[in-house]
Amino acid sequence: MASTTKTDENNPSVTEVDHESDEAAAMERVFSNTEVPSWRNQITFRAIITSFILSIVFNFIVCKLNLTTGIIPSLNVAAGLLGFFILKTWTTLLNKFGLLKHPFTRQENTVIQTCVVASSGIAFSSGTASYLLGMSSMVASQLETGNTPINVKKLSPGWMIGYLFVVSFVGLFSIVPLRRMMIMKLKLTYPSGTATAYLINSFHTPKGAKLAKRQVSVLFKSFSFSFVWAFFQWFFAAGDDCGFASFPTFGLKAYAQRFYFDFSSTYVGVGMICPYMVNISLLIGAIMSWGIMWPLIEAKKGIWYSADLSASSLHGIQGYRVFLAVATMLGDGLFHVVYMAIMMLFTIIKTGSKKVESLPQDENRSQLTFDEQKRNEYFTKDQISTFTALGGYITLAIISIFIIPNFIFPQIKWYHMLVAYIIAPILAFCNAYGCGLTDWSLASNYGKLAILIFSGWAGMGHGGIIAGLAACGVMMNIVSTASDLMQDFKTGYLTLSSPRSMFFSQVIGTAMGCVMSPLVFWFFYRAYSVGDPDGSYPAPYGALYRGIAVLGVEGLGALPHNCLKLSIWFFVGAILVNLLTVVLKRYEKRFGVYRFIPSPMCMAIPFYLGAYFAIDMCIGSLILFVWEMKNKKAAKELAPAVASGMICGDSLWGIPAAVLAMAGVKAPICMKFLSASVNKRVDGFLGS
Helix, strand or coil, rough: CHHHHCCCCCCCCCCHHHHHHHHCCCCHHHHCCCCCCCCCHHCCCHHHHHHHHHHHHHHHHHHHHHHHHHHHHHHHHHHHHHHHHHHHHHHHHHHHHCCCCCCCHHHHHHHHHHHHHHHHHHHHHHCCCCCHHHHCCCHHHHHCCCCCCCHHCCCCHHHHHHHHHHHHHHHHHHHHHHHHEEEEEHCCHHHHHHHHHHHHHHHHHHHHHHHHHHHHHHHHHHHHHHHHHHHHHHHHHHCCCCCCHHHCCHHHHHHCCCCCCCCCHHHHHHHHHHCCHHHHHHHHHHHHHHHHHHHHHHCCCCCCCCCCCCCCCCHHHHHHHHHHHHHHHHHHHHHHHHHHHHHHHHHHHHHHHHHHHHCCCCHHHHCCCHHHHHHHHHHHHCCHHHHHHHHHHHHHHHHHHHHHHHHHCCCCCHHHHHHHHHHHHHHHHHHHHHHHHHCCHHHHHHHHHHHHHHHHHCCHCCCCCHHHHHHHHHHHHHHHHHHHHHHHHHHHHHHHCCCHHHHHHHHHHHHHHHHHHHHHHHHHHHCCCCCCCCCCCCCCHHHHHHHHHHHHHCCHCCCCCHHHHHHHHHHHHHHHHHHHHHHHHHHHCCCHHHHHHHCCHHHHCCCHHCCHHHHHHHHHHHEEEEHHHHHHHHHHHHHHHHHHHHHHHHHCCCHHHHHHCCCCCCCCECCCCCCCHHHHHHHHHCCC
């Protein structure tokens, strides 16, 4: 990142990154003549309206991504870019008519970005495609085990909205007292927050405005293409396995093993945003599972598991798919949690000793740069007291402990909730710290651990599956919102936005998400067969999260033959792969091969879904790679905008498509692909 690279003006061989750092270091001098509005004036009515509109758009995008593969790229850039475009257009129009009272500031842009990302963040942590969906009868019937009334809950937007409101705000108060330590003293990078801040700062400089216009233009061109392409595909998808989404790109046998390109511009765009190794890891995982392991295990049908079981039974082939994926994810998650804790401890000890030795008097203000002095001044200007933060956390926790067991989930007891709220701030700090170092949030991993602990504690007969999934929601929301808020504090620090405006923007965005996320999910839920593994919206994490809860309440004896051995191997393998990556990273200059080691977490995702989306994302990587080969500068500046447009256009087609489905309107054509022999039989049948 540019923020961590030192500059050397006297070095003639200075790199491109050094130029970026030098420009970033002078940023606050560029804005020295611009008045910084008070925190109340940073949260404007027009910013909230813009945030509301974009939140609807981004909730549809995140919901669709959640319900298909569960892979969600960073949308911070798109939020900042679209927020800039909308308000810049509006203020320019008002200025032409002489009606503009207040100019559009970078602080206002930051407020919009914070609100939108907070809202779309709830769309992920709300669990509508994971732990809440795992409570439904649809997912319960697929896994069979634990399909009892006490371990199933009927989904409804009413109680889902209420549940989110009582658990989503607690995390905002859990880590507020540590903001100065993490941002100013430890100077954690928070890569996404830093990148977004530089983007917003560049938009509001004379030079940056030109680039922003190009990015917006490219974004809307790709958006238009993606939307029209999705609309065109709809005409050929009149039934199951119809249309371009079921195109047997590599042949019918490969298609049967879920290897094909489904022409989804959403995941081509996601592939352009995600790192190359993420996409390659997905493809490697798909080849390992659907290309090698599952055919070999299916050959053992009747030996390892009963031949009479359905394909969706957790005691058959589905059990291997679910639990090997779960074991890999848990191994990867456990390694990162432990590694981050050790890394955090050593960094705090090391940083603390350096502070004592070199900065004995109030951090030695004379050693700070102009930008640091300016940013520290505004970051400490509007305080949020520790008493307010602690009081808010305790009050909201008490409300949650009372409401959830008594009115929403009687399966989880008040003492379960109390334990969760005692340990959650510790995990929230660990996650926020790790996110500041690596940009990698482990919220879902903490949620999975909560499922195992609380489902086993409650027991199957007392609704342990529902209890574990509900506890997962409590933990995920606290841990996720805490790290998101600290990211926003970092963005606010670098744009001179007040911590209070960041906090209240996060509150407003969270409130929007608590309402929008269940409603948008319900829109898809009523229009499609959400959770059906063979449908358009398989929502794989619903079954995976419920599978973890089943494992928690039943223990390892519930697994099919040899599944436990394989799960242990994959669990250990995930830890060893991560350990190898860390070791090789220490010798980066000598070897540099750690970048080519696949991610176990990413490899596990296709175990359940197949390779089709991995192929889409690898094509996105290929497009970006070729573009960078031809024009690296243009690719760096415009690729995120192109990818965002592709994601937005294809995802937004889901709204009219869902409306048509709910109205009973079907596509006029079914484009289907048959083998020559099957086609001959069909022709013979029709001819007769």
